[in-house]
Amino acid sequence: MDPMITPLFGFVLALSIVIPVLFVLGVRYVAYRVAGRPESLHIPATDLFPVPRFASRWQAIRTLALVTLLGMGTGIILLRFVYGLGEVTNLSNRFPWGLWIGFDVMGGVALAAGAFVIAAIGHIFGMKRFEPLVRPAILTGLLGYLLVIGGLMVDLGRPYNVWRPLVHWQHHSVMWEVGLCVATYTTVLFIEFLPVILERVNQFKPVAKRLPTVPLYRLLKRISIVFVILGVVLSTLHQSSLGSLWVLLPTKLSPIWYSLYLPLFFWLSAVAVGLAMTIVESTLSSKAFKRGLELDLLADLAKYAAVVLAIYLVARMVDLVVRGAWPLLFEPTLQAASFWVEIGLGVMAPMILFSLKSLRQKPAVLFSGASMIVIFGIVLNRLNVGLVGLWPYTGQIYFPSWMEITVTVTLVTIGVIAFGLAAKYLSVFPEEAEHKAA
């Protein structure tokens, strides 16, 4: 790091925290605190910098924490584009991919898999009772993909060239397939979600009269099955391609994870996590929006997840035995430990929990089992492939910097906020709206 840069770097970072905090607290409030308060604190409503009024101390702390986080995230992204990736990340030529690829992109795409799994169950396999879960799943998927794109834009060295794979087709490049799938599937997800937005737009008569939003809505409803099928095809390609990326690294990735069948494993685990994410997201949103929990539906999803996990587990184990890599699992290494946490807590345990009918109908078991799939079965798996499994080759030279972690947390937070806003203003949970209206 250039010694001249360091103070400037810290200054920009400090500003990115201070400015948003000032905006929330109010510049005037801070000024009063520092310089002493005038006689009256009565501030007219038209004041440019009003003193904020929070419902409770807890809400004030929450808002402040949120604003600080968003400010820091923005500041770090700014610094990354001014000084370069090396300044904010721990990446190096020996370890060029880190948390942003391992978690934001590989994890993010997997966690968005609910959109294609639930849409396929509800619309293609014709199980209409799952209909209430489709919209939230598609919203989660869409937001997930937007966050993946956000993460990529920060991680790519030259993001303004991101369109190039769409123009210069490279049939041999897995990364080309990844790029193409991100672009097309995000579009498909948007089209799948568009009816939800149009329902809202159509309520505004002036807009609906001038723009063809009503016919567009009808058209989308009529041809929705095309986009559902397209979504399944693109998801299959994309989920598996993130595994194929690592097939090109036979000497670098630990044999515990390296396999020619990585694309298959990534796809299978994505189907399982698609089901699990739907359970997690339904449970959380039922708490947040105080709506009922579709327990029967979720228990069925858990049953399907158990089946998929069983297939996945057998495939992984057979692969390890056939390749002769299984002795590595019993060596006292970090990699072996991480593998057992991934498989034991993320695959075996939830598989057992979900295969027992009496257990999977308890909301607490549903939620914890699904969370285990998400956290250990998928996120840890992607981190194992992207970080931990590379350490035996590279040496333990990379661990994400606090700034990388902050950007990741910021992106996820934005996603959660966006989900909340969408759920508030759009009919994402349609059955609930009907209940209210009735």
Add this chain to the structure above:
Amino acid sequence: MSTQYKTKLSRRAFLKQIGAGATAMVAAHLLSSQVQPARASTGPNGQTWGMLIDLTRCAGCNSCALACKAVNDLPNADVLPSGLSSEAYTFVDARPVVTADGQSETRSIKRQCMHCLDAACVSACPAAAMYKSEAGPVIYRAERCLGCRYCQMACPFEVPSFEWYNGITPVISKCWMCYARLQEGEKPACAEACPTGALRFGRREALLAQAHAQIDCDCDRYVNHIFGEHEVGGTSMLYLSDIPFEELGFPVGLPQTAPPEETEKIMGTLPFVITGVAALMAGTAAYTHRHSAHTVEPPQRSDEQEA
């Protein structure tokens, strides 16, 4: 910076045509350089340029590294590089070794891009920013690069370097076998600068034959292994040594086949995956919806009446 050369690039094999009509050909190939092959990887192997690096002859003088910096206009041209970076396409690695007769010595190993015949970085690149010229060199052109760094991940020799401290326009740096000089009929700068004959430049096929002959007639001098002959499917840069390569910091356990073969197999199945999944899904949907007529829900929601 290195980018200034990229505008001169053309991927055609130029050396056949060097001579009278060269100037006209340069113009023609500049125009045609926009057209790229759909498939990357291998050029005509026998005709590929290569370099035979005889480690027993290397004196560690660093002439090659400095010549490289000067010719390629790299920053800090008078500083000896100690690793591959955006400032150095090549460097001379000094390694302590124990020779066959038990003496401790320091050996010098020139390192640079190996210019693989079927290069993983070329296969990895989603925009053909990294491409294999027909003459052999693997060449990078910044104007297409996304900065995804998959080439760095893919390279089994850890050659491509990224500019970690450039915010907006970072580029990948690596040896390009002085492709601009090749086009003008000259040797790469390092081979030209080498005073001991450790760097021999020529057609890969011929160099390989020479190397085998050298091993055969001088069997005590060299280990019976030409590094680069079969590693990752073969590389344009070939090494001869008297000390086993794994003791000199060369990567061990490299496959004899090119890693892109596996991913390209996977990519080859995609048309079938797409058709298969689409047909399966469409068929299932047609079956499950066989009784349902198209019902279009009214666009207005029930809230509206409420409001």
